[in-house]
Amino acid sequence: MNSKRGRNFRLALTRSSPVFFGYVILGLGYGLYMHNLGFSFWYPTLMAATIYGGSVEFIIATLLTQHFNPVNVLLITAVVGFRQFFYGISMLTKYPHRGWRKFLLLFGLTDETFVINYSLQVPDDCDETSVQAWITILDYAYWVLGAFLGGFFGATFNVQVKGLDFVMTALFIVLALEQFMQEKRHISSLSGVAITIGCLLVFGKTYFLIATLLLLVAEYYYFYRRHQKGGDRA
Amino acid sequence: MTIVQQVITIAIATVTNFITRWLPFNLFTSGKDDRDEPSPFIKGLGAFLPPAIMGMLVVYCYRNINLLSGDHGLPDLIAGLITVVIHLWRRSMFLSLIVGTVSYIVLVNFIF
Incomplete structure (x- = not known):
């Protein structure tokens, strides 16, 4: 296991391990949720493996108990998934533009995988794309495993520790803090926090991420134009 | 369906x-x-x-916390602050995640 392959995999295992705890715990919660809606364990497992997007899966689980409405499914998934479009934009310079690994990396571009792979720093003896691909595969496996366990053990596995899912919040806090300490200018970090809080208060829980991202694009457009005119760029 | x-x-x-x-x-x-x-x-x-x-x-x-009623989101905010402080102190991701999550579990189960 001292080959380059082994090094890539081991680095991916280390980097993705916080997501292991987070995804297995959240996946368990999601599997239990579907179990309580009356679905067999096949549903959370297969939905985790196909849709592979936590917040979308929770909503689709509820929609499956209602009347068939394909247009509604499309709209809700697009609204909830809207933010992922901007993860893709941010990864244009970090992910390959062709080949099968491109599709693997994009299929698995969840919130957590985006933040981990974006922050990833790879030593010279490892291959960045391979490490990113392994992280993506591992995160995927953790999520599907959690959903399966939650759905399968359902009622038997009712020993839930309240508050364990805070691990995901802590992960995002730590990664945002690391980003903040490493960057020279804080304009993006600070406007991200400020605009999101403002939009949450104004637009509410359903649409605040969309409003935030559109405002951030507008903010960048302003800086971009100012820079083009020869001004100072943030 | x-x-x-x-x-x-x-x-x-x-x-x-x-x-x-x-x-x-x-x-x-x-x-x-x-x-x-x-x-x-x-x-x-x-x-x-x-x-x-x-x-x-x-x-x-933090979208689901309610500042105005219930526990006022205090467990989430305190545990978040603890995570930040621990991370600034030791800068070890695992230590920050463990201390942050354990303090949240203690806060929601035993204090609030």
Whole structure:
């Protein structure tokens, strides 16, 4: 296991391990949720493996108990998934533009995988794309495993520790803090926090991420134009 | 819903979710060469957004707290603060995650 392959995999295992705890715990919660809606364990497992997007899966689980409405499914998934479009934009310079690994990396571009792979720093003896691909595969496996366990053990596995899912919040806090300490200018970090809080208060829980991202694009457009005119760029 | 309708529902969600992740690569690259660069505006946007998105995701985790009633979101805010302090002190991701999560579990189960 001292080959380059082994090094890539081991680095991916280390980097993705916080997501292991987070995804297995959240996946368990999601599997239990579907179990309580009356679905067999096949549903959370297969939905985790196909849709592979936590917040979308929770909503689709509820929609499956209602009347068939394909247009509604499309709209809700697009609204909830809207933010992922901007993860893709941010990864244009970090992910390959062709080949099968491109599709693997994009299929698995969840919130957590985006933040981990974006922050990833790879030593010279490892291959960045391979490490990113392994992280993506591992995160995927953790999520599907959690959903399966939650759905399968359902009622038997009712020993839930309240508050364990805070691990995901802590992960995002730590990664945002690391980003903040490493960057020279804080304009993006600070406007991200400020605009999101403002939009949450104004637009509410359903649409605040969309409003935030559109405002951030507008903010960048302003800086971009100012820079083009020869001004100072943030 | 019939089983076929369920399969269609899940399929639509799968395809739509994938498209939101894949679309930028379809819109802004040729897909033929790894080195071709998106336009300066898109490239700059891709560099500007990630720190903001990381901040956004932290706030997103706090979207369900209610400052005005109940526990006023205090367990979430205190545990978040503890996570930050521990991380600034030791700068070890695992220590920060463990201490942050354990303090949250203690706060919601025994204090609030």
